[in-house]
Amino acid sequence: EVQLVQSGAEVKKPGESLKISCKGSGYTFSTYWIAWVRQMPGKGLEWMGIIYYGDSDTRYSPSFQGQVTISADKSITTAYLQWSSLKASDTAIYYCARRDVETEYFDYWGQGTLVTVSS
Amino acid sequence: QSVLTQPPSVSGAPGQRVTISCTGSSSNIGATFGVHWYQQLPGAAPKLLIYGDNNRPSGVPDRFSGSKSGTSASLAITGLQAEDEADYYCQSYDTSLSLYVLFGGGTKLTVL
Numbered sequence: 001e002v003q004l005v006q007s008g009a010e011v012k013k014p015g016e017s018l019k020i021s022c023k024g025s026g027y028t029f030s031t032y033w034i035a036w037v038r039q040m041p042g043k044g045l046e047w048m049g050i051i052y053y054g055d056s057d058t059r060y061s062p063s064f065q066g067q068v069t070i071s072a073d074k075s076i077t078t079a080y081l082q083w084s085s086l087k088a089s090d091t092a093i094y095y096c097a098r099r100d101v102e103t104e105y106f107d108y109w110g111q112g113t114l115v116t117v118s119s
Numbered sequence: 120q121s122v123l124t125q126p127p128s129v130s131g132a133p134g135q136r137v138t139i140s141c142t143g144s145s146s147n148i149g150a151t152f153g154v155h156w157y158q159q160l161p162g163a164a165p166k167l168l169i170y171g172d173n174n175r176p177s178g179v180p181d182r183f184s185g186s187k188s189g190t191s192a193s194l195a196i197t198g199l200q201a202e203d204e205a206d207y208y209c210q211s212y213d214t215s216l217s218l219y220v221l222f223g224g225g226t227k228l229t230v231l
Contacts, residue, residue, distance in 0.1 A: 044223075045159075046222065047220035050219065104152060104211075104212060105155035105171070105210065106165075108167075109165055109166065
């Protein structure tokens with residue numbers, strides 16, 4: 001069974017750093033990309049970036065370039081999304097989602113990680 | 120404002136048919152890229168509903184269908200049920216502005 005299991009909810013203060021994770025299981029990782037998607041409270045889905053497990057090729061949405069870092073550890077089939085200095089406006093649910101190298105859509109999604117940034 | 124434009128809301132009574140539009144341009148929907156649709160039930164993660172314009176993943180009822188024409192796509196839901204009340208998002212890709220993945224702004228479906 002394909003699963004993307006994300007790390008738990010986080011409460012942080014502005015200026016703090018954070019790294020959340022997305023662990024995949026039940027499929028061949030090297031043939032898939034993992035994307036990160038933001039959903040701010042009451043708002044829609046925003047694509048942040050995507051990483052290819054096979055060679056760690058990473059691409060970012062212009063809106064998020066330089067604001068976050070996406071990485072992956074193939075050995076433990078886990079992708080990461082990290083911030084070096086959080087802002088209150090980073091408060092959102094963050095989803096990871098899987099995309100096959102041959103397709104254009106996201107067929108499995110993680111359960112989401114709620115990140116709350118508040119002083 | 121999203122590059123892919125969806126109506127903020129649509130509604131229908133149980134048993135009726137509703138459609139949700141997704142309007143793009145020649146650099147995304149009008150190019151060679153497919154359109155995909157996701158359903159997000161309240162408090163849940165998005166779920167793939169339609170892929171490649173008009174294909175349903177296993178387990179998705181045939182009440183859901185997709186179509187594409189020119190620079191627009193549509194999601195149709197027939198035999199509306201209360202459990203269909205959710206947010207729906209279209210997704211595609213774009214060749215301009217270095218945009219890689221595009222999501223529509225989302226449409227809230229209310230079952231009356």
